[in-house]
Amino acid sequence: MAMSNLDSPTVLIVGAGPAGLFAACELLRHGVKPRIVERRAAPHQEARGTVLQPAVLEHLERAGLIEPFLRSGVRIKRLQLLGPGLREILSDDFTEAGGAYPFQCSLPQWRTETILREHLQRLGLEIEFGTEVKSIEDRLDGLRVTLEAGARSETVTMAYVLGAGGGHSVTRHSMQEHLGGETYDGRYWVADAKVSLLCPSECARLVVGPAGFVLLAPLPDDRRLIFVNRDETDTRPELPSAAELGALLDARAGVEVGLSDLGWVSPFRMHKRVVERLSDRRRFLLGDAAHLSSPLGGEGLNAALMDAADIAWKLSLVMRGAAKPSLLDSYAIERGLADRHVLEVSDEVHATVMGLVATYADGRVPDVPAGDPAENAAARRKRLMLDVSYAGARSSAKPAPPPESPRPANAFRSATNCAAPITI
Ligand SMILES: Cc1cc2nc3c(=O)[nH]c(=O)nc-3n(C[C@H](O)[C@H](O)[C@H](O)COP(=O)(O)OP(=O)(O)OC[C@H]3O[C@@H](n4cnc5c(N)ncnc54)[C@H](O)[C@@H]3O)c2cc1C
Numbered sequence: 424m425a426m427s428n429l430d431s432p433t434v435l436i437v438g439a440g441p442a443g444l445f446a447a448c449e450l451l452r453h454g455v456k457p458r459i460v461e462r463r464a465a466p467h468q469e470a471r472g473t474v475l476q477p478a479v480l481e482h483l484e485r486a487g488l489i490e491p492f493l494r495s496g497v498r499i500k501r502l503q504l505l506g507p508g509l510r511e512i513l514s515d516d517f518t519e520a521g522g523a524y525p526f527q528c529s530l531p532q533w534r535t536e537t538i539l540r541e542h543l544q545r546l547g548l549e550i551e552f553g554t555e556v557k558s559i560e561d562r563l564d565g566l567r568v569t570l571e572a573g574a575r576s577e578t579v580t581m582a583y584v585l586g587a588g589g590g591h592s593v594t595r596h597s598m599q600e601h602l603g604g605e606t607y608d609g610r611y612w613v614a615d616a617k618v619s620l621l622c623p624s625e626c627a628r629l630v631v632g633p634a635g636f637v638l639l640a641p642l643p644d645d646r647r648l649i650f651v652n653r654d655e656t657d658t659r660p661e662l663p664s665a666a667e668l669g670a671l672l673d674a675r676a677g678v679e680v681g682l683s684d685l686g687w688v689s690p691f692r693m694h695k696r697v698v699e700r701l702s703d704r705r706r707f708l709l710g711d712a713a714h715l716s717s718p719l720g721g722e723g724l725n726a727a728l729m730d731a732a733d734i735a736w737k738l739s740l741v742m743r744g745a746a747k748p749s750l751l752d753s754y755a756i757e758r759g760l761a762d763r764h765v766l767e768v769s770d771e772v773h774a775t776v777m778g779l780v781a782t783y784a785d786g787r788v789p790d791v792p793a794g795d796p797a798e799n800a801a802a803r804r805k806r807l808m809l810d811v812s813y814a815g816a817r818s819s820a821k822p823a824p825p826p827e828s829p830r831p832a833n834a835f836r837s838a839t840n841c842a843a844p845i846t847i
Contacts, residue, residue, distance in 0.1 A: 432458040433582035434738065435568055437556045437594050439463075441472070441532065442710030442727035443587030444539035444550075448486055449735030451546050455742050457585070459548065460570060462555035466540070469687050470615035471532035472724030473640060473648045474499065477517075478808040479725045480524035482732050491538045496530035497641045500625040502806075507632040507677040507783065512791050519800065520807050526625070527807070529641055529648070531615060532724065559584055559597035559706065566705055583738060584706045587731070592712035598703055602715060604696030604766075607773065610658065613718070614649040614668060614688040615642065619681025622647075629776065630676045633783040636776055637675040638719070646686070650718065651675055653690075662688050693717045693773065695766050701755040704748070707734050714762045719776055720769025725808055730758050761811050768805050 434450065436443045439461035447459045475483070475492065483489045504512045518525045540550060553572055560567040565580040586594025590602070618639060622628055627640040635652035642648050651671055663671070669682035694715035701708050710727030734754050740746035782789040794802075804810045 435581045436585045438588040439550045442731050445728045446731035453739030455739045460551045460554040464553045468533045473529050474721040475528040476725045476808040477524040496528035499527040499627050503628045505630045556593050586712045587709045589711040595712050600698040602696035607693040610653045611691045613691045615686045616682050617684040631779045701759050716766050716769035717773035720772045722765045726765045
């Protein structure tokens with residue numbers, strides 16, 4: 424396929440996190456060469472968002488990227504929800520979801536970004552590290568973008584900007600959009616470490632009790648992504664020592680978790696926020712720039728990758744003259760619906776976990792009924808983001824078939840108030 428804009432790209436991607444990197448991969452696959460800038464001087468080495476959901480694995484397969492992800496990640500085939508003393512409340516078997524990838528693929532976010540960067544390098548696209556977008560102005564002749572790289576300043580005019588700059592997005596600010604919604608109560612630590620507590624293989628464990636919860640999710644090299652709530656009185660800015668974090672995990676789990684080899688720990692707050700408008704036809708917001716959801720849903724990073732895949736095929740068809748510019752309107756409509764669904768489902772999971780904690784804190788034992796098998800299956804598909812269909816979408820009726828038809832969303836077995844699949 425002939426590559427558009429080889430000499431002078433007219434699409435600028437702001438940010439080389441997962442959303443920006445995957446958007447670049449997908450644009451190149453569809454024949455458009457973008458420019459991608461990243462304000463960090465070099466890649467980070469943080470675990471952050473680790474779980475890739477089955478629906479996203481299907482996207483990665485279409486992108487020709489599934490092999491390195493499956494090689495680098497570990498498979499999570501089951502989630503165990505446990506009470507104090509590791510008493511099982513429920514166990515959810517992902518393999519029953521069916522599909523091409525009936526499991527979550529888990530790997531640190533730095534590794535996900537490395538795979539995407541290596542792919543871009545093979546395709547000959549340079550990521551401009553140490554380059555920050557300072558401002559974006561909407562002019563009659565295009566988007567006037569000011570960039571800074573050290574002492575050097577540059578102004579360029581772009582036809583399109585993909586705003587993938589994360590929570591503090593210059594693109595979003597330039598559109599005068601804000602991330603409306605709420606920040607959940609509580610403060611959390613997210614960490615990457617080893618634990619001596621034996622866990623069933625290919626199984627993530629979420630332990631809840633009267634003082635909070637701890638999530639232990641498998642990572643490669645026998646490590647765990649750890650997510651735990653801090654004590655309410657703990658608002659200090661310093662990071663915890665390994666001994667302090669280990670003691671917190673033991674207290675939350677009610678057994679000795681045995682933390683060791685702490686590689687990374689970061690404070691974290693959880694949000695439920697989304698913009699009103701994902702695009703104005705020239706600027707498109709992707710990933711955390713557009714929405715923030717509770718990581719207990721495990722969907723934020725996945726929604727970012729889905730946003731990227733969606734805008735890439737639409738923009739490439741328009742830029743190659745194979746579709747009318749009005750196709751771009753469907754990005755905000757379709758991804759807007761899907762991203763709101765992500766927020767709802769993550770919120771259900773969040774509320775379920777916090778509800779269990781509150782029940783234990785009241786001295787009661789939660790009653791989680793076995794549930795109806797069909798409802799359980801629907802809730803599982805939500806959790807694995809397999810419940811969004813684009814069958815009714817205006818964009819799926821265009822003359823040339825889209826290179827992919829994505830699907831998102833997620834919650835616990837007991838969270839069934841939104842179990843109906845969403846059709847966009
Ligand atoms: C500490 C931490 C812990 C997390 N833990 C979890 C977790 O446990 N589970 C989970 O699901 N999710 C977690 N997340 C969220 C997850 O990392 C995000 O959902 C995901 O990274 C979204 O990808 P993104 O590409 O949209 O944004 P980001 O990953 O934030 O990438 C944005 C990139 O844009 C760059 N950038 C920003 N502004 C500019 C500019 N003006 N010019 C150039 N470059 C710019 C930034 O430097 C950054 O590299 C965590 C995030 C953080 C920060």
